[in-house]
Amino acid sequence: MKLVYTDNNATTMIAPQVYEAMRPFLTEQYGNPSSMYFFGGQIRHDIERARENVAKLLGASEPSEIIFTSCGTESDNTAIMSTLRSNPEKRHIITTKVEHPAILSLCKYLETVGYRITYLNVDNEGLLDLEELKSAIDHDTALISIMYANNETGVIFPIEEIAEIARVRGIVFHTDAVQAVGKVPIKLTELPVDLLSLSGHKLHAPKGVGALYVRRGTKFSPFLIGGHQEAGRRGGTENVASIIGLGVACGLAEKNINEENTRVKNLRDTLENALLTKITNSRVNGSRQFRLPNTTNISFEFIEGEAILLLLDEKGIAASSGSACTSGSLTPSHVLRAMGVLFTYLQGSVRFSLSRYNDESDISQIIEHLPVIVKRLREISPYGK
Amino acid sequence: MWDYTDKVKEFFKNPRNVGEIENADAVGEVGSIICGDALRLSLRIDKATGKILDAKFKTFGCASAIASSSALTEMIKGMTIEQASRVTNKDIADYLGGLPEEKMHCSVMGMEALEVAIANYHGAPLKKEMVGEEKIICKCFSVTDKKIIRAIKENNLRTVEEVTNYTKAGGGCGKCKPEIDKLLKEFWDKESTKKPMPPKETAKKGLTNLQRISLIQETIEREIRPQLKADGGDLELVDIDRNKVYVKFLGTCLGCPATGITLKALVESKLREFIDENIVVEEAK
The missing domain is CATH 1.10.10.1100 (BFD-like [2Fe-2S]-binding domain)
Known part of the structure; x- marks a missing residue:
């Protein structure tokens, strides 16, 4: 059975070119980049080339603005903790209700140690009200941290406007761009973001590597305190192979970003429209206008997501859901709840997130099987028609 | 992904007894779409023998909720109402070869629907209602x-x-x-x-009539009356004739449509558990 992988917002396949580029660093090229001898020192140059690639994809002005980390969560945590340590007199953070747990859980913790957090609301489409953001800002605000694009719905926030609001008030602005990097063009020379997080495995690099962009001039305090690596901004011997992989992946992403916004987007739209037509009582969660090109989050009324996923899995289709049962908790997705998704639709959400490795046959396979699965589960459901 | 047993997967993918019995003799509804799972159980019951002839279900929920509901219907078909009233959530989970700990509430939902259906058979509404001091x-x-x-x-x-x-x-x-x-x-x-009970086996065997009577009295005092009282009801022991125990309901139990179940599921099953499996409890006329 052919695997149809449509869970790319969760993780992605390592691109073959990425794997090939990494291989020497997992075998013969094992030297420590901090060493003086050629065997290690050469590796330092390879790391710097990777840094240049990341900076280029982000449109950053200098490669030195990129710090390699171990994952998106570390980048997010570093951004927040660094800002708080650098502005110790300020005790207020503004974020949103729909952030990734890498932000939300840390903010919940910070509340317990005396920080004040404003969690901005979203509307039915998953969009922010920038007036609410403006009025939440006060003299105590140390940081605004708002995601670039939502992992569950793909909804994109107006980062340019938000960054400008923060800039004119002199407040540090961080964006968790883990889902956006490689999917939409980003140009940091024109976007006044101070800190930006990304994760390798969301753009066909391996798991266990991420990066944090720190705009030149932004006060910084390391999160991992240790050696002089990353110019003293992140202790710990470099994860060389993965950093090399991330560099190559960023190069590929830059090359393919147009395809992502044309061919992949068309596949997504074909899938979405077909499902909405073939399946009654279905709806898209989140703005269809301001959205990543690869993501669709669709809810099917009166049925539950985990059951849908398991039956999709039987047909070789990998997707994800915001239902309570799949989240490992008893409450459905915090994102869909914040959007006020109608309760009859809340448990029955499925997210398909595509990548450039998907093709039309993948989409037809989903369109063939999902309507049958939904029908079957609705026959079992006491609310089904 | 959850670690489901093959039996859970089988009962989810090919659920038995999906549907609804028309003009069912008993219906039990628990849960709601807001809570994330819901089950509607309908039963066909032979009035003469009290035997469950058919059981069907409709479930909104995840794989283990669907599997638990289907397993329940398979288990209780052929049972008498009285036997079915003793089915616990553990029985349902065991039947499926176990459920992940986080999913045990699915088996509890099955047991609850069955309880509500049995109460419904005895005249109670098909949805559970809060009683007395429940909070x-x-x-x-x-x-x-x-x-x-x-x-x-x-x-x-x-x-x-x-x-x-x-x-x-x-x-x-x-x-x-x-x-x-x-x-x-x-x-x-x-x-x-609580003072430890003597082990069941020794309690049952070789009791004198007098010991037996006082043990029945003790069990009613300790195990049964406090539960009834918690709901504003009560009961008194009227007579004991060999294996037959006659009781009379008092308080809010009077006129309660569910006394039939209370009689079997609580009074009789407790006396059987602690004294003798052959005890039959009846309401004193």
């Missing part, structure tokens, strides 16, 4: 203290997390967790001060 502990999932205590007792639960796995209580906003913890402490404190 909602978990507002997110509408879980009462009674349900929590019962889950603690029947499944030997010791932590708040376990209670959440079995009843969903505390799984939403989490504000009721201290209250659940209190219920746990109260229950286990009370348990530890």
Whole structure:
């Protein structure tokens, strides 16, 4: 059975070119980049080339603005903790209700140690009200941290406007761009973001590597305190192979970003429209206008997501859901709840997130099987028609 | 992904007895779409023998909720109402070769639907109603203290997390967790001060008539009356004739449509558990 992988917002396949580029660093090229001898020192140059690639994809002005980390969560945590340590007199953070747990859980913790957090609301489409953001800002605000694009719905926030609001008030602005990097063009020379997080495995690099962009001039305090690596901004011997992989992946992403916004987007739209037509009582969660090109989050009324996923899995289709049962908790997705998704639709959400490795046959396979699965589960459901 | 047994997967992918019995003799509805799972169980019952001839279900929920519902219908077909009333959530989970701890509430939902259906057969509404002093502990999932205590007792639960796995209580906003913890402490404190019962086997065999009568009285006092009183009801022992025990309901039990179940599911099953499997309890005329 052919695997149809449509869970790319969760993780992605390592691109073959990425794997090939990494291989020497997992075998013969094992030297420590901090060493003086050629065997290690050469590796330092390879790391710097990777840094240049990341900076280029982000449109950053200098490669030195990129710090390699171990994952998106570390980048997010570093951004927040660094800002708080650098502005110790300020005790207020503004974020949103729909952030990734890498932000939300840390903010919940910070509340317990005396920080004040404003969690901005979203509307039915998953969009922010920038007036609410403006009025939440006060003299105590140390940081605004708002995601670039939502992992569950793909909804994109107006980062340019938000960054400008923060800039004119002199407040540090961080964006968790883990889902956006490689999917939409980003140009940091024109976007006044101070800190930006990304994760390798969301753009066909391996798991266990991420990066944090720190705009030149932004006060910084390391999160991992240790050696002089990353110019003293992140202790710990470099994860060389993965950093090399991330560099190559960023190069590929830059090359393919147009395809992502044309061919992949068309596949997504074909899938979405077909499902909405073939399946009654279905709806898209989140703005269809301001959205990543690869993501669709669709809810099917009166049925539950985990059951849908398991039956999709039987047909070789990998997707994800915001239902309570799949989240490992008893409450459905915090994102869909914040959007006020109608309760009859809340448990029955499925997210398909595509990548450039998907093709039309993948989409037809989903369109063939999902309507049958939904029908079957609705026959079992006491609310089904 | 959850670690489901092959049997859970089989009952989910090919569920038996999906549907609804027309003009059913008993219907039980539990859960709601807001709570994340719901089950509607309908039964065809032979009135003469009390035997469950057919059972069908409709379930909104995840794979283990669907599998638990289907397993339940398979288990109870052919049972008498009285036998079915003794089916516990553990029986359902065991039938499926076990459920992940976090999914035990699916088996509890099956047991509850069955209870409501049996009560419905005896005249109660097809949806569970709160009685007497029951109090909602978990507002997110509408879980009462009674349900929590019962889950603690029947499944030997010791932590708040376990209670959440079995009843969903505390799984939403989490504000009721201290209250659940209190219920746990109260229950286990009370348990530890109870005097230990003589083991069942020795209790049953070789009792003199007098010992037997006093044991029945003791069991009614200790195990049965406190439960009824908790709901504002009561009962008194009227007569004992060999294996037949005659009782009379008092308080709110009077005229309660569910006394038939109470008689069998509580009074008779307790006396059987502690004294003799052959005891039959009847309401004194």
